[in-house]
Amino acid sequence: MTDAQRRAIEELWPRFGVEEGSRIDAVSLFGRSLPLAVEVGFGNGDALLQLAAAYPERGFLGIDVYPPGVGRLLAGLAARGLDNVRVLRGDAVAVFEERIPESSLDAVYVWFPDPWPKKRHQKRRLVQPALVALWARALRPGGTLHLATDWEDYALGMLEVTGAEPRLVSPAGPGRFAEGPGDRPVTRFERRGRRLGHGVWDLVLVRRGDQGSPASGAA
Numbered sequence: 001m002t003d004a005q006r007r008a009i010e011e012l013w014p015r016f017g018v019e020e021g022s023r024i025d026a027v028s029l030f031g032r033s034l035p036l037a038v039e040v041g042f043g044n045g046d047a048l049l050q051l052a053a054a055y056p057e058r059g060f061l062g063i064d065v066y067p068p069g070v071g072r073l074l075a076g077l078a079a080r081g082l083d084n085v086r087v088l089r090g091d092a093v094a095v096f097e098e099r100i101p102e103s104s105l106d107a108v109y110v111w112f113p114d115p116w117p118k119k120r121h122q123k124r125r126l127v128q129p130a131l132v133a134l135w136a137r138a139l140r141p142g143g144t145l146h147l148a149t150d151w152e153d154y155a156l157g158m159l160e161v162t163g164a165e166p167r168l169v170s171p172a173g174p175g176r177f178a179e180g181p182g183d184r185p186v187t188r189f190e191r192r193g194r195r196l197g198h199g200v201w202d203l204v205l206v207r208r209g210d211q212g213s214p215a216s217g218a219a
C-alpha cells in the first residue's frame with residue numbers, strides 16, 4: 001500500500017466506509033431511499049468512480065478485501081467530490097449472507113472475478129451456485145446481475161450456474177451471453193486480459209417477478 005492510500009484510509013474511512021454490523025440498505029448507507037447497486041470485488045475502484053459520476057441519482061456499494069484498492073477508491077471519491085458510493089472492506093460472501101436484505105438491490109456487478117485458472121483451484125472461484133442464489137435473493141424483481149470475465153471456461157461455468165438459478169432469466173435468451181458490456185466501464189483487469197489476447201464475455205441476468213415471470217424495468 002502506498003502512503004497516499006494509507007492516508008486516504010485514515011482520513012476518509014469515516015466518511016465513506018461501512019463498519020461491521022447490521023443490515024445494509026440505501027437508507028442505512030445514504031440516509032435516504034435511492035436505487036442501490038453493489039459491486040463485488042471492485043479492485044482499484046475505477047469502474048465505481050465512473051459509474052458514480054455517470055449516475056449521481058443512484059447509490060453504489062463497493063465490497064472488496066484488498067486494502068490498496070480501498071485506499072485508492074477512497075482517494076478517488078474525495079478527489080472527484082462523489083458522495084454516492086460507500087465502501088465495505090470484507091468478504092462479499094458473508095455480507096450477502098448476513099447483511100443484505102431480500103429484494104433490496106437494483107443491481108449486482110461482478111466484473112472479472114479472480115479466474116483461478118488451474119483446475120485444482122477452480123473451487124475457489126467466486127461464481128458458485130450458493131453465492132448466485134444469494135445475489136438472486138438480494139435483487140428486487142427486475143433487478144440485474146451483471147457478470148463479466150476474460151476466461152472462456154469461467155464464462156461457460158457462469159452460464160451454467162446462473163442458468164440453473166430459477167429466480168434469474170437471461171434477456172439475451174437461455175444460455176446466451178449479453179451482446180456487449182452495456183454501460184459497464186472498462187476495468188483494469190479487462191484491459192490486462194485484452195493485452196494478453198483474451199476475449200471478454202458479459203452475462204446479464206434479470207431477477208424474475210415473484211410470480212415467476214420476468215419483471216419489467218430492469219436496472
Ligand SMILES: C[S@@+](CC[C@H](N)C(=O)[O-])C[C@H]1O[C@@H](n2cnc3c(N)ncnc32)[C@H](O)[C@@H]1O
Binds near residue numbers: 063
Ligand atoms: C481480478 S480482481 C478484478 C478487479 C476489478 N473488478 C477489475 O475488473 O479490475 C478481483 C477482485 O475481487 C476481490 N475479491 C476476491 N474475493 C473476494 C471476496 N470474497 N469478497 C470481496 N472481494 C473479493 C479481490 O480482492 C480483487 O480485488
